Amino acid sequence: MTGTEPRDNVLTRAVRILEVFDADHRSLPVAAVARRAGLPTPTTYRLVGELVELGLLEKGSDRQVRVGLRMWELASRSSETVGLRDLAMPFMDDLHAAVRQHTQLAVLEGDEALYLERKSARGAEVVNITRTASRLPAHACSSGLVLLAHASAGVQERVLAGSLRRMTPLTVTDPAELRRLLAETRYRGYSVVRGWVHEEAAGVAVPIWGADGEVAAALSVIIPNEDGRAAAVIPALLTTAHGIGRALAAGSRSPTPLAR
Template identity: 55%
Template sequence: MSRTATGESSIARAVRIIAAFSSDDTALQVSEIARRTGLPVATASRLIAELTAHGLLERGPDREVRIGVRMWELAARASPTLSLRDAAMPYLEDVHAVVGHHAQLGVRDGEDVLFVERLSARDAVVNYSRIAGRLPLHISSSGHVLLAHAPASLLERVLTRPLDRYTASTITTADALRAALAQTRRRGYAVLPGHVHENAAGVAVPIRNGLGDVVATLSVIVPNDGRAETHVPVLLAAARGISRSSAAVRSPC
């Protein structure tokens, strides 16, 4: 594979281009991609043309660049969360029917929660998460469940870094986060009212594999009206069903 004078391969530069897109920025001009990747515009343009020829990127009506259908196809085919999603969907649909707001499935990826599925209703409460979207672990109920059962080394990394504040209720100190995670482990679920948005509350429970490891979370986002905890029993029942159906799911990295 060809390399630049700095030793960087074409594949590495192509990966930088693909990584320039985010859940909020799904369409970018070539100049913006060049800025985000630090590549010369001519180099970015050439690589984008090659990726587009293979269907990994595509051009919009105004010449903006988007992730291509072929990329989505390959990612979906290889996703390690596919069997988890398939096992969870019947239970996720039942939870959504009972709760009537947002029901979602999340896994840990590094120091974030990655949401792999979400069901919503038209008049549901505000929710910042989305499919293939991320939130920091300390922010959401799903993150608290995953962080409460994560390796100690990961917890220490999170605790030593600044904890971003989303609302007045967001936990932003190491001591408070340790206490909240201890409570999550003790109770077996997490309830975070108003931590991401003042009007919404998150409730999450763990999903385990055949070895008892926590591999994902099942959660709902409901109005912050003091009744969020009433949804815990239906979530726990659904999570047990998913756990039984997904014994082959891999543990989080």
């Protein structure tokens, strides 16, 4: 870092570099990192070098860079979502075995549903484009609708006033219709969206209630976009979400260890 470059500017640029890596771009040449981050190439080379020294990025023998183990270590150490994922995994395993379709766990992050875990089904009948640590617009998927339905009015209005991306011709992007669907989701206790993310797929999601009485996450299943398929998985989803919620509540009642 140079003494003349603002500290917050450097940090922002470093985050932009880290954000270019996703499920479809796990490793990239530095020049490609610069293009995707919208940064000058010399600046990117310098910051990538510093991030590699810190272990936040790694450089392979192919000269491409990727997210480093140090980043995973730091995230695993402190994030509450890691504990939620670990607690939910045994329940998700049972659900996955019962429905034999893709199952997912998501939280609301900004205006998007962030997927903490996705369990793929080898014999699943439909495509699922999400991956662990991937995101979808909250207004455009079943998990996002559940999470938005139980978010504050301020969060809902911010999302509905924003850019509502259409992922397929079936994606609902009309704010008035989305408000109706959010109210319906709160009333029914689950959401079903058909063809919004992939025209041949439907998403069915339910809320996971935390110990504080707020929705902590959404649990979803991706199934073929066919009549009658959603009704078959909703009971299993609700039962699994209830089990995860009870486990969250039990964890919150665990006694705090005495200081030594």
